[in-house]
Amino acid sequence: MKKIAVVMVAIGLAVGVYYGTHNRTAKRARDQDTSSSTSPAPALTLVDLGGNKIDTSSYAGKVVLINFWAAWCTPCAEEIPQFIALQDKYRAQGLQVIGISMEDRDSALRAFYRKYKMNYPVVAGSEKIAEAYGGILGLPTSFLIGRDGRIRAKYPGLADFTKLEQEIIALLR
Amino acid sequence: MERTNDRQSMSLVWMLIAAAVFATVVAPARSAGQSPATSELLPGSAELIQPRELSKALQSGSAKPTVLYVGPRFLYAQAHIRGAEFIGPASDPHSLDNLRKRVTALPRNSSIVLYCGCCPWDHCPNIRPAYKELQKTGFTAVKVLYLANSFGTDWVERGYPVEKGQ
Numbered sequence: 001m002k003k004i005a006v007v008m009v010a011i012g013l014a015v016g017v018y019y020g021t022h023n024r025t026a027k028r029a030r031d032q033d034t035s036s037s038t039s040p041a042p043a044l045t046l047v048d049l050g051g052n053k054i055d056t057s058s059y060a061g062k063v064v065l066i067n068f069w070a071a072w073c074t075p076c077a078e079e080i081p082q083f084i085a086l087q088d089k090y091r092a093q094g095l096q097v098i099g100i101s102m103e104d105r106d107s108a109l110r111a112f113y114r115k116y117k118m119n120y121p122v123v124a125g126s127e128k129i130a131e132a133y134g135g136i137l138g139l140p141t142s143f144l145i146g147r148d149g150r151i152r153a154k155y156p157g158l159a160d161f162t163k164l165e166q167e168i169i170a171l172l173r
Numbered sequence: 174m175e176r177t178n179d180r181q182s183m184s185l186v187w188m189l190i191a192a193a194v195f196a197t198v199v200a201p202a203r204s205a206g207q208s209p210a211t212s213e214l215l216p217g218s219a220e221l222i223q224p225r226e227l228s229k230a231l232q233s234g235s236a237k238p239t240v241l242y243v244g245p246r247f248l249y250a251q252a253h254i255r256g257a258e259f260i261g262p263a264s265d266p267h268s269l270d271n272l273r274k275r276v277t278a279l280p281r282n283s284s285i286v287l288y289c290g291c292c293p294w295d296h297c298p299n300i301r302p303a304y305k306e307l308q309k310t311g312f313t314a315v316k317v318l319y320l321a322n323s324f325g326t327d328w329v330e331r332g333y334p335v336e337k338g339q
Contacts, residue, residue, distance in 0.1 A: 070245070072264060075296045102247045104262060127250050135251050138323020139292050157293050157322050 041066075041145045042132035046100075048121040049113055054098070057149075063090075063171045064145040065097045065164075068125065068136045071112040072103070075158045076140040080116050082161050086168065087120045093172045094147070100125040102139060146171045213301055214317055216294070220304070222316040227286060228333045231255065236284070238316070241275065243268065243303040244289035248324060252335040254288065259339070262291070263303035272306055284314045290324025 041064070046054040056064070067083055069076035080099075087097045099122035101109050106124060113122055123129075130136035133143060142155040144167055153167055214220055222230075231237055231254070240256060242249050243263040253259070260275060261268030276285070285307065289299040300317055307315045320327040329335055 072245075072262070072298055073292050073296070074298065075292055102245065104245050104247070104265075125247070127247055130247060130251060135325065135329075137248060137252055137325025137329050138290060156326055 039134075039151045041143070041149055041151050044129060044132060046098075046123040046129070048123050049110060050121075052121070054121055054123065056098075059096050059145075060149055061147050062094045062096045063147055063168060065095065065168070066100060066133070066143045066145065067097065068100050068102055068130070068133070068139060068141045070102045070139055071108040073139045077112075077116075079140055079142075079159060079161075080118065084116065084119050086161075086165065090168060090172060095168060095172065096120070098123070100129060102130065102136065144168065144171065214304060216319060216321070220315070220317055221319040222286060223319055224328050224331060224333055227254075227316075227318055231334075238284040238286045239279070240286045240288065241272065241303075242289070243272065243287055243299045244291040244297075244324075246339075248291055250337070250339055252324070252329055252337055254328065255334045255336045257288070260303070262299045263289075263306070264298035268299075269302060269306055272303055273310065276307065276310065276312065279312075281311045282313050284316075285312060286316045286318055288318035288320065288324070290318075290320040290328065292323065294319065294321050 041056065043055075043057045046056070048054055065083070065086070067076075067079070069079070071077075083097050083099070087095065089095075097120035099118065099120060101122055102125040103109050109122070109124065125136075133141075138156060140155075140158065142159055142164075143151050144153040144155075144164070146152045152171060153164075155164065227238075227240075231240070237256070240254055240258065241260050242253055242257045243260045245262050246259065249257075249259050258275065260272050263269055263272060276283075279285070287300060287303050287307070289297050289303075291297060291299065294300075304315065304317050
């Protein structure tokens with residue numbers, strides 16, 4: 001009986017410690033993701049690598065995923081194939097991904113764009129664009145904008161793509 | 174027989190405790206992309222200085238360290254540590270050259286703090302080349318500011334002082 005009690009206490013301890021930590025981590029992630037959830041997305045006129053003008057207001061009614069990244073940033077490079085896949089998968093339902101590249105030098109950007117066969121527009125970023133999004137003080141950083149033109153989520157650092165996809169699906173409904 | 178059962182029970186207890194420790198300490202670190210066995214300047218190592226410590230040192234009346242920023246310009250222009258000097262991204266040989274030139278006249282025991290914060294700590298392409306360069310050059314009092322996530326998350330959002338500009 002005593003042995004069973006010891007084992008039960010140990011199981012309780014293990015489960016309690018795990019869920020306590022897991023819930024704190026999950027809460028922190030939720031706090032980060034919803035930090036800008038009510039702001040309207042800035043209206044910007046940008047020019048992509050092909051020289052095409054992009055007026056962000058023309059995406060009204062779509063779900064827009066803005067990704068600030070750079071070719072030298074290794075976690076950014078890890079995310080790009082997943083953005084390409086999301087763009088492919090949800091284009092018809094109304095998802096538009098836009099990459100904003102924050103390079104000190106543009107030389108690597110075009111080579112990266114070709115190498116990864118990026119299927120969405122990429123523009124060269126600037127401090128003005130970064131500040132319009134409240135300041136980009138670390139890469140990668142992504143924003144998810146709803147069909148109503150409001151920023152619904154911010155993903156500082158590497159995005160959790162399972163969660164991101166769920167949020168995209170919810171916004172596309 | 175009784176003793177064998179006791180041993181088995183205790184083994185089970187230890188296994189459960191080990192599983193709890195793995196789930197709470199090791200697994201989250203791995204899922205955050207950290208690879209403690211392979212990366213240098215590991216969190217907690219003596220070469221690192223925490224944001225709170227640096228902020229305190231910069232606000233104190235005593236001699237302040239030379240703070241050198243070794244990341245991309247867009248980040249520095251938006252916000253940087255008050256008094257920090259721009260060197261440029263140390264993954265670029267041109268910026269490493271800037272770093273060598275900047276420190277060439279400094280005594281080898283000068284207190285220097287390097288920081289970047291462009292990306293999550295274990296992915297930063299700039300901080301390790303900069304640190305290695307100063308080590309190679311013989312500087313003995315170099316610290317690296319530990320920014321686990323980014324400069325924005327670990328310095329700006331925590332309310333430590335910043336200034337803007339080129």
